[in-house]
Amino acid sequence: MDRIEIHQKAFELFLDADAIAKRIRLLAVQLNLDYENKIPVFVGVLNGGFLFLADLIKEINIPCEIEFIKVSSYKGQESTGTLRQSFALPTNLQNRHVILVEDIVDTGFTINNLVNKVKEHKPASVATCTLLFKPDALKEKIDPLTYIAFEIPPAFVVGYGLDFDGLGRNLKDIYRAV
Numbered sequence: 028m029d030r031i032e033i034h035q036k037a038f039e040l041f042l043d044a045d046a047i048a049k050r051i052r053l054l055a056v057q058l059n060l061d062y063e064n065k066i067p068v069f070v071g072v073l074n075g076g077f078l079f080l081a082d083l084i085k086e087i088n089i090p091c092e093i094e095f096i097k098v099s100s101y102k103g104q105e106s107t108g109t110l111r112q113s114f115a116l117p118t119n120l121q122n123r124h125v126i127l128v129e130d131i132v133d134t135g136f137t138i139n140n141l142v143n144k145v146k147e148h149k150p151a152s153v154a155t156c157t158l159l160f161k162p163d164a165l166k167e168k169i170d171p172l173t174y175i176a177f178e179i180p181p182a183f184v185v186g187y188g189l190d191f192d193g194l195g196r197n198l199k200d201i202y203r204a205v
Contacts, residue, residue, distance in 0.1 A: 055086030
């Protein structure tokens with residue numbers, strides 16, 4: 028499908044499933060090299076990051092653990108600036124190599140808050156891995172992101188885990204608003 032409609036809003040194909048899969052394989056190669064002889068803890072940020080983490084972890088061939096945290100700051104197409112947390116971070120992060128896995132970094136608000144919360148646990152290291160990064164949408168200065176699949180313009184996107192008021196997460200491709 029080249030165009031879809033969600034909540035009476037039109038979207039066009041932006042990144043197809045093949046491009047996403049290829050980029051995830053490349054990220055996994057780098058992660059496998061960077062964390063060789065370590066046992067990282069991948070912390071997936073729900074809800075949006077679940078598909079990305081699931082596909083990424085299938086390509087990881089080093090010993091690792093997986094945890095989840097559920098946070099949100101969006102309502103509709105806009106960030107509210109308020110971080111709501113449903114699941115807390117796991118408590119066993121001290122002296123661990125933590126990789127936060129996000130679907131999208133745009134304002135910087137969520138990733139900054141998560142990195143700061145992880146650092147309170149005194150990990151050996153903290154890295155960030157995001158499917159999408161919108162550098163032109165940043166509202167907060169962030170530490171450089173460690174792993175980025177795609178840098179994109181500040182368009183509103185859905186699909187591959189990203190939603191518009193709950194719909195669109197199940198799409199295998201990523202679409203942008205037109």
